[in-house]
Every structure is written in C-alpha cells, then in structure tokens.
Amino acid sequence: MALSRLSLMIKITLLCGISMTLLCALFFSVYAWNFRSKTVEAFVEKARAICLMAESVREAMDAKWEKGMFSVEILNEFSKKPEGMAAVLSAVPVVTAWESAMKKAESGGYTFRVPKFSPRNPENMPDYGSRSTVEADVLRKLAQENLSEYYLIDEEINAVRYFLPVRLSETCLYCHGDPALSFEYWGRKDGLDITGGPMEGWKKGEMHGAFEVIQFLNEADVEVRRNLVAAAFFALAGIGLAISGFALLVYRGISSPVARIVQDLQTGVSQVAEGSGEVSNSSQSLAEGASSQAASIEQTAASLEEMASQVARTAENARKADSLMKSVGAEMNNSETAMQDLQKAMDAISRVGGEASEIVGSIDAIAFQTNLLSLNAAVEAARAGEAGAGFAVVAGEVRRLALKAAKASRDSGELIGEIQKRVEKGSQVTRTARESFTRVSGQTNSVGKLLGEIAGAASEQAEGISQINRAVAAMESVVQNSAAISEESASAAEEMNAQANFMTAVVRNLQEIVQGKNKF
Numbered sequence: 419m420a421l422s423r424l425s426l427m428i429k430i431t432l433l434c435g436i437s438m439t440l441l442c443a444l445f446f447s448v449y450a451w452n453f454r455s456k457t458v459e460a461f462v463e464k465a466r467a468i469c470l471m472a473e474s475v476r477e478a479m480d481a482k483w484e485k486g487m488f489s490v491e492i493l494n495e496f497s498k499k500p501e502g503m504a505a506v507l508s509a510v511p512v513v514t515a516w517e518s519a520m521k522k523a524e525s526g527g528y529t530f531r532v533p534k535f536s537p538r539n540p541e542n543m544p545d546y547g548s549r550s551t552v553e554a555d556v557l558r559k560l561a562q563e564n565l566s567e568y569y570l571i572d573e574e575i576n577a578v579r580y581f582l583p584v585r586l587s588e589t590c591l592y593c594h595g596d597p598a599l600s601f602e603y604w605g606r607k608d609g610l611d612i613t614g615g616p617m618e619g620w621k622k623g624e625m626h627g628a629f630e631v632i633q634f635l636n637e638a639d640v641e642v643r644r645n646l647v648a649a650a651f652f653a654l655a656g657i658g659l660a661i662s663g664f665a666l667l668v669y670r671g672i673s674s675p676v677a678r679i680v681q682d683l684q685t686g687v688s689q690v691a692e693g694s695g696e697v698s699n700s701s702q703s704l705a706e707g708a709s710s711q712a713a714s715i716e717q718t719a720a721s722l723e724e725m726a727s728q729v730a731r732t733a734e735n736a737r738k739a740d741s742l743m744k745s746v747g748a749e750m751n752n753s754e755t756a757m758q759d760l761q762k763a764m765d766a767i768s769r770v771g772g773e774a775s776e777i778v779g780s781i782d783a784i785a786f787q788t789n790l791l792s793l794n795a796a797v798e799a800a801r802a803g804e805a806g807a808g809f810a811v812v813a814g815e816v817r818r819l820a821l822k823a824a825k826a827s828r829d830s831g832e833l834i835g836e837i838q839k840r841v842e843k844g845s846q847v848t849r850t851a852r853e854s855f856t857r858v859s860g861q862t863n864s865v866g867k868l869l870g871e872i873a874g875a876a877s878e879q880a881e882g883i884s885q886i887n888r889a890v891a892a893m894e895s896v897v898q899n900s901a902a903i904s905e906e907s908a909s910a911a912e913e914m915n916a917q918a919n920f921m922t923a924v925v926r927n928l929q930e931i932v933q934g935k936n937k938f
Contacts, residue, residue: 430672431665438660442653449649450642457638458578462569465580465631468528469567472515472629473582479511483589490592490603497612506612511589516629527633532584533557534627538615542627550574553630556581561625576636582629586622594620683925691918698911705905712901715894722890726883733876740873743866747859754859757852764845771838778831785824792817 424432482488488509496505507513512532519530533544533553540546544553556568560583569580586594597609597617604612611617620626795813799806 430668431661434664434668435657435661438657442650442657446646446649446653450646453642453645454635454638457635458571461578461633461635462580464526465528465569465578465633466567466582468519468526468530468631469580469582469629472519472530473584475518476511476515476584476587479509479514480587480589483511493612494604503613510593511587512584519629519631527637529632531630531632532627533630536618537627538613552579553581557628560628571635575632575634576639577632577634580631580633583625584627584629585625586620588622591620591622594618594626680925680928683928684922687918687921687925691915691922694911694914694918698908698915701905701908701911705901705908709901712894712898715890719887719890719894722883722887726880726887729876729880729883733873733880736873736876740866740870743862747862747866751859754852754856757848761845761848761852764841764848767841768838768845771834771841774834775831775838778827778834782824782827782831785820785827788820789817789824792820 479488493506493509496502496509499505508517516530516532523530531553532542533546533556534542535544535554535557537543544557545551550572552570552572556570556579559565560568560581565583567580567582569578571577572579592603593611593613593615595617596619600606600609600611600617604610609617792813796810796817799810799813802809
C-alpha cells in the first residue's frame with residue numbers, strides 16, 4: 419500500500435491537513451447550513467409579512483363593506499356597466515388582497531399564489547401546472563390541524579413555500595354562502611353569484627384556501643457558493659501555511675526524536691537478541707554439562723555406595739579380627755603364663771638333675787670305694803687262702819656289683835647329664851619361646867589396638883562415606899534441578915530470543931511507520 423511507504427512526519431502532516439480540511443469542510447457545511455437556515459428564516463419572515471399585509475388589505479376591504487362603502491347593490495350596478503365585472507372583482511376583499519400582494523411580487527423576488535379547492539379561477543387550483551401535490555397536502559394539513567401558518571422547503575424547486583390560511587369573513591358569504599340567498603343578493607334564482615359561480619353554502623370562519631408566498635433559494639445558494647469559494651481560498655492558504663509549520667514542528671519535535679528512539683530500540687533489541695542467543699547457548703551448554711555431571715554424580719554415588727558397602731564389610735571384619743586378636747591375646751597371655759610355669763618346671767628339673775648328678779657322683783664314688791674295698795678284700799682273701807676263698811667269691815661278686823653299680827652310675831650320670839643338657843636346652847628354648855610369646859603378646863596387643871583403631875576408623879569412614887553419599891545424593895538433586903533450571907533457562911532464552919525477534923519486527927514496523935518503507 420502506498421500509504422505505508424510514507425514516513426511518520428508525512429503521515430502526521432497529511433492527517434493534520436486532512437483533519438484541518440475536514441474541519442474547514444465541516445465549518446463550511448455548518449456555515450452553509452446556518453446561512454441557508456437564516457435565509458429560510460428571513461424568507462419565512464418576509465413571506466409572513468407579505469401574507470399579513472395581504473390579510474390586512476382583506477380586513478380593510480371588509481371594514482369598507484361594513485361601513486357601506488361597498489354593498490351588494492353597488493356591485494349589481496357595477497355589473498351592468500361594460501367591463502363592470504372587473505370593478506366587481508376589485509371590490510372583493512380577498513381579490514384586492516392578493517392583487518396587492520402580486521403587484522410587487524416580481525420586484526420583491528417572490529411568487530404569490532392563492533391555492534384553493536374548487537376555485538373560480540382555474541389557475542388557483544392547488545398545484546396548478548405542477549405534478550406535485552404540495553399545495554393540496556398543505557391545505558388539508560392546515561384544515562385538519564387548524565394551523566395558523568405553515569411553511570416548508572420544496573427541494574424539487576429549491577424554494578421556501580409559506581402558507582397563511584384564509585378564513586371566510588362575512589363579506590365572503592355574499593358569493594360563497596347559502597345558494598338560497600342568490601336571488602336576494604344577486605337577483606338570480608339559479609344559486610349562482612354575481613360572477614356566475616356557484617354559491618357553495620360555506621360558513622363564516624371556514625378555511626378553503628390560503629395565501630402562499632414562494633421564494634426561490636437559487637440566489638441564496640449562489641451567494642453561499644461564492645462566499646464558500648472565497649473562504650475556501652483563504653482557508654486553503656491558511657491550511658498550507660499551518661501544514662508547513664506543523665510539518666516543521668513534527669519533524670523537530672516528533673519525527674526526528676522518534677527516529678532516534680527507534681534507532682536506539684533497534685540497537686537495544688539487536689543486543690538483546692544477541693544476548694538471548696548467547697544465554698540460550700550457555701544455558702544449553704550448562705544443561706548438557708549438568709546432565710553429564712548428574713550422570714557422573716550417579717556413577718560416583720554408585721561407587722560410593724559400593725565403597726560404603728566394602729568399608730562396612732572391612733569394619734565388620736576389623737571388628738571380628740579385633741575380637742579374634744583379643745582372644746589370641748588372651749590365649750597368648752595364658753601361653754605366656756604356661757611358659758612361665760614350664761620355665762619354672764624346667765628350672766626345677768634342672769635343679770633335680772643337678773641333685774641327681776650329685777647323687778650319681780656319690781654312687782659312683784661309693785662304687786669306686788666299693789670296688790677298691792672289693793679289691794682289697796680279694797687281695798686279703800687271696801692271702802688267706804682257702805680260708806678266704808669264700809670271702810674272695812663274695813669280694814668278687816661285690817666287685818662285680820660295684821663295677822655294675824659304677825657302670826650304672828656312669829650310665830645314669832651320662833643319661834642325667836644328657837637329660838640335664840636337654841633340660842637346659844629346653845629351658846633355653848622355653849626362655850626364648852617365652853620371650854617370643856612376650857613379644858608376640860605385646861605385638862598382639864598392638865595389633866589388637868590397631869585393629870580396634872582400624873575398626874573405629876572404618877566405622878567412622880563408613881559414617882563419613884554415608885554422609886558423603888547423602889551429600890552426593892543432595893548434590894545429584896541440586897544438579898538435576900540445575901539441569902532442569904538450565905533447560906528452563908534455555909527455553910526461556912529461546913522464548914526471549916523469539917520475543918527479541920518479535921520486537922525486532924515491531925521495531926522494524928515502527929521504523930517503517932516513522933521513516934516509510936521507501937527508506938529501506
């Protein structure tokens with residue numbers, strides 16, 4: 419559309435010009451209507467004055483009839499003279515009235531008629547020579563509504579038509595009264611009046627016709643057009659000057675500032691569009707990162723749950739190991755006590771072995787002495803001869819027994835020595851074992867303490883992992899919310915981008931409105 423290519427300044431200027439033109443046209447229309455209304459009022463006043471003047475003439479003629487200046491007898495005398503009928507008609511009040519009004523009609527700028535139903539003069543028929551029924555309708559309206567006057571504007575002939583009803587006076591009845599009085603008035607038995615017209619039998623005060631003044635509005639319309647043309651010339655000149663000034667004012671006060679505002683809006687909308695695009699991309703990236711982070715957190719949560727389960731099992735095993743180590747520690751303590759008792763027993767055995775060695779030594783010494791004694795006895799028996807033969811046998815047996823005892827003593831000593839060595843070795847082993855048990859017991863206690871600490875640490879670690887797991891769950895919820903919010907932010911950014919595009923289109927439309935499409 420061509421109008422959309424115009425700038426805002428031109429549109430406003432055109433609107434102002436059209437408004438001023440329409441206002442002037444309205445003013446001219448009001449002026450024309452007012453001028454026409456006043457012209458119609460003036461014509462009505464003028465027509466009223468003419469008709470009242472004619473009515474005054476008629477009443478003056480009636481007064482002359484009442485004074486005897488005119489009478490039936492005088493009219494009868496007039497009728498006998500040549501051209502006497504003209505004299506008769508000049509004595510009729512209503513005829514004198516309309517003739518006086520018609521005499522100055524041309525110079526007065528009006529047409530005077532006397533429309534009447536059943537007139538003596540055919541030219542006075544309502545709407546004579548016209549196809550309209552204005553006069554007939556008005557006569558009926560005047561009679562039916564008993565109006566004192568009536569006027570209308572006949573658009574067909576462009577004229578103001580004023581009607582003043584004419585009511586019958588006493589004088590009128592000489593020609594329009596009772597036909598039975600025709601002979602008395604006019605010496606006629608046919609019911610006709612002096613002019614040869616029928617007497618209608620009308621009554622005084624009845625209305626059967628009216629004075630009508632017709633005034634044409636053509637000259638008034640010409641004058642209105644002439645005034646309007648002159649006024650339009652000056653109005654157009656004034657409108658041109660006003661439009662020029664208004665255009666300058668619009669350019670400086672509206673168009674130029676609005677153009678700058680539109681430019682700023684366009685820049686701002688472009689920045690908003692770019693920013694919303696960046697926000698959309700960032701939100702999308704953030705949403706993707708949050709989704710990846712949520713997946714990682716889910717994996718971490720699963721790993722933490724598995725770790726928590728393992729730590730719980732470790733804590734349980736540590737508690738069991740601690741319990742076992744406590745049992746082992748108790749057994750080690752018992753073993754250490756037993757080793758102490760064994761050491762004491764071994765020491766006692768060693769002492770007994772020493773004592774046995776001493777006894778064996780004593781037995782060996784006794785056996786040695788016995789052997790020496792048996793040797794001495796054998797020597798003495800040999801010296802005694804036969805007397806000592808039996809004693810020699812006994813001495814030999816004693817010697818054998820002494821030798822066996824010595825051998826047994828040596829064997830016992832060796833055995834006791836071996837036993838004593840083994841006891842000493844066992845005692846040494848027992849001491850070593852005791853020392854080992856002591857060290858193992860201390861280490862077992864240390865291990866028990868460490869296992870207790872491990873169990874406590876594992877429990878604390880399990881609780882910490884549980885707390886971490888809850889924190890991770892909360893973090894997962896937060897990350898999921900962040901992802902959802904990021905997606906919503908991305909959606910909002912896309913919506914903002916769409917709104918920015920819409921605003922760009924709006925600003926473009928505004929720029930087209932301000933500067934016109936032909937500026938692009």
